[in-house]
Amino acid sequence: MREVAIIGVGAHPTGRFIDKPLKAIAYPAIWDALDDAGVTPADLQAAYVGNSLGGLLTGQEGVRGQVVLQHSGITGIPIVNVENACASAMTALRGAWLEVASGAADVALAVGVEKMNVGNSARTIGALSAVSELDLAEMGMQFTTSYAVHPKINLKARMHEYGWTARDFAKPAVKNSYNGSLNPLAQHRRPLSIEEVVQSRIIVDPLTLLMCSSISDGAAAAVVCSMDAAARFTSKKRVRIASCVLRSGEYRLRDDDRPDSATTTAFAAYEQAGVGPDEINVIELHDAMAPAELMLYERLGLCAYGDGPKLIDDRITTLDGRQPVNPSGGLCSRGHPVGATGLLQICELVWQMRGEAGARQIEPRPKVAMAQNQGGLLLGQDSAVYGATILTA
Amino acid sequence: MVELELGRTGTIYSHTIAHVAPQGFSAPFFQVFVDLPEGPRVFALVGSECPVEAGVLEDGMEMRLVVEPVADTPERRDILTYKYVPARQMSGSR
Numbered sequence: 001m002r003e004v005a006i007i008g009v010g011a012h013p014t015g016r017f018i019d020k021p022l023k024a025i026a027y028p029a030i031w032d033a034l035d036d037a038g039v040t041p042a043d044l045q046a047a048y049v050g051n052s053l054g055g056l057l058t059g060q061e062g063v064r065g066q067v068v069l070q071h072s073g074i075t076g077i078p079i080v081n082v083e084n085a086c087a088s089a090m091t092a093l094r095g096a097w098l099e100v101a102s103g104a105a106d107v108a109l110a111v112g113v114e115k116m117n118v119g120n121s122a123r124t125i126g127a128l129s130a131v132s133e134l135d136l137a138e139m140g141m142q143f144t145t146s147y148a149v150h151p152k153i154n155l156k157a158r159m160h161e162y163g164w165t166a167r168d169f170a171k172p173a174v175k176n177s178y179n180g181s182l183n184p185l186a187q188h189r190r191p192l193s194i195e196e197v198v199q200s201r202i203i204v205d206p207l208t209l210l211m212c213s214s215i216s217d218g219a220a221a222a223v224v225c226s227m228d229a230a231a232r233f234t235s236k237k238r239v240r241i242a243s244c245v246l247r248s249g250e251y252r253l254r255d256d257d258r259p260d261s262a263t264t265t266a267f268a269a270y271e272q273a274g275v276g277p278d279e280i281n282v283i284e285l286h287d288a289m290a291p292a293e294l295m296l297y298e299r300l301g302l303c304a305y306g307d308g309p310k311l312i313d314d315r316i317t318t319l320d321g322r323q324p325v326n327p328s329g330g331l332c333s334r335g336h337p338v339g340a341t342g343l344l345q346i347c348e349l350v351w352q353m354r355g356e357a358g359a360r361q362i363e364p365r366p367k368v369a370m371a372q373n374q375g376g377l378l379l380g381q382d383s384a385v386y387g388a389t390i391l392t393a
Numbered sequence: 394m395v396e397l398e399l400g401r402t403g404t405i406y407s408h409t410i411a412h413v414a415p416q417g418f419s420a421p422f423f424q425v426f427v428d429l430p431e432g433p434r435v436f437a438l439v440g441s442e443c444p445v446e447a448g449v450l451e452d453g454m455e456m457r458l459v460v461e462p463v464a465d466t467p468e469r470r471d472i473l474t475y476k477y478v479p480a481r482q483m484s485g486s487r
């Protein structure tokens with residue numbers, strides 16, 4: 001396998017763009033990434049386009065990648081459509097990485113784009129439910145509910161077991177809202193207080209509105225290139241893909257307490273990159289619901305089980321901490337356009353590693369970064385898809 | 394793989410009230426996981442005879458199977474599914 005670098009990234013702001021079709025949301029992200037990398041469409045040899053809900057919500061069931069890229073002036077090359085729920089963009093990045101790592105291409109593009117605002121939130125929630133196993137979706141299972149009752153991520157059980165409170169659940173939302181307030185691309189840019197988060201209306205007990213990521217439109221793109229060829233296009237700092245691990249949820253019976261797939265995915269990424277959890281300088285992780293961040297601290301090996309809230313109380317994972325988490329604002333503040341999220345995470349990490357993150361820049365500049373992403377819902381696991389990418393500079 | 398015949402009872406593993414509903418459902422509604430004595434833990438909805446209020450269900454509560462439409466909405470009225478209700482007659486309701 002060849003060494004692969006990310007040489008350009010771009011993103012469309014995240015938010016509500018009701019009048020913009022999918023291709024118009026993708027276009028600015030794609031062109032910003034190409035400009036950033038110093039490449040033209042003629043330099044690209046393959047592209048992977050991640051999108052999850054476009055079939056149900058826009059009606060464009062097939063060839064969404066070809067439609068989106070044609071309108072960005074990219075045609076002819078192999079274009080692969082990627083649907084992997086909320087991990088679609090991360091999966092697209094992995095496809096582009098494999099093209100270059102294998103030697104099949106020197107330069108490849110990864111795109112993630114999602115349009116969730118269609119003027120009918122029940123329809124959007126219905127489409128989101130359909131990235132769960134259909135038997136669950138048809139019974140009204142929702143992602144929000146899964147965090148309340150699913151055996152693997154049952155927040156109420158955490159309250160009993162660890163003594164976690166609603167205030168603890170609010171802490172990641174408060175931390176990330178501050179980070180998001182410094183991010184011009186973020187959907188929600190108002191810093192929140194613990195009281196405000198706890199007292200916002202209940203969506204699914206014990207989750208309140210401000211603990212949930214919201215319906216969101218957005219896009220992100222990355223240009224990946226063999227390390228050898230990178231100097232032909234750009235003099236900017238190259239960010240190396242040290243590992244890019246994709247796994248699927250492993251079925252677990254009721255009393256099976258082997259490590260879950262979020263854990264095994266992260267540790268596979270650590271091993272391939274040759275680093276441990278302590279050596280990661282910055283992390284973007286999948287806080288689809290704010291308290292999920294606390295559970296992911298445990299599963300990524302950042303703290304012992306039950307100690308999640310302490311990482312925020314002790315200012316370890318805050319922007320000024322030893323190991324900042326979700327400097328972009330994360331899914332709750334930056335936004336969660338589901339099929340774009342994995343690459344929005346990558347954009348943030350690349351900007352942080354290059355020193356281009358503006359008011360939310362982490363100092364000293366991170367040298368080792370991780371993106372953790374997951375998606376879909378299966379009965380035996382909390383997610384169908386898990387991804388972890390480690391970048392080094 | 395083994396085929397297993399399931400009975401009509403179970404106990405609540407976890408439960409919540411969802412205040413937002415996807416198309417074809419009406420909020421608020423209960424969502425639960427039920428542990429069956431035969432081994433499986435199943436996701437389930439709760440029968441309409443059970444009022445959707447905090448405190449009505451508790452983890453560990455004995456439940457019994459009922460069969461009724463998925464939801465009382467035009468989209469789901471004609472689809473039958475399994476649901477659970479508290480095994481003991483509810484006092485004071487209905």
